[in-house]
Amino acid sequence: MSVKTYTVVGMTCGHCVASVKEEVGEIPGVTGVEVDLATGRLDVTGEGVSDEAVRRAVEEAGYRLG
Template identity: 70%
Template sequence: MSTATYTVTGMTCQHCVASVTEEVGELDGVTGVEVDLPTGAVTVTSDAPVADDAVRSAVEEAGYQLA
């Protein structure tokens, strides 16, 4: 089990949270995504470490940026 936390900028509402959760959650091996809207913290839990570039791409696909 692996856990990594990222900071995402640009999220302002629950729709933002849902978009990021959905995109990151579709990455191979990801078993959980928790988003804290006030801080922008996104915690990704996975079977094995997920490449930072893959998380960045998923966040950008959702319309946001990693800080």
Template identity: 65%
Template sequence: MTSSTYTVTGMTCSHCVASVSEEVGAIDGVTAVAVDLPTGAVTVTSDRPVGDAQVRAAIEEAGYTFAG
């Protein structure tokens, strides 16, 4: 298992959390997504390494900004 945490901006409500969780969770290999709305932290757990570019694309597809 691997785990990485990213910062996402633009999330303001539980719908935002659900959108990001759904998009990131659809990445092949991702087993869990935890979103901390107040801080914008998104922790991605996977059974193999997932590229930052894949996570960025999923977050942007959900309509939010990948800040790193």
């Protein structure tokens, strides 16, 4: 298992956090997702998860990686 950390830009509320967690959580290989609204920090735990897959999931949720 590895943990990768990203910064998500554009989140403003709890619904934003939930959307990002849901989309990123659906990526194959992801076993855990933590999002901090105040800092925009996104921690993704899993195996074989590409940065590109995370970027696409975050964009699908309506945000972008910083």
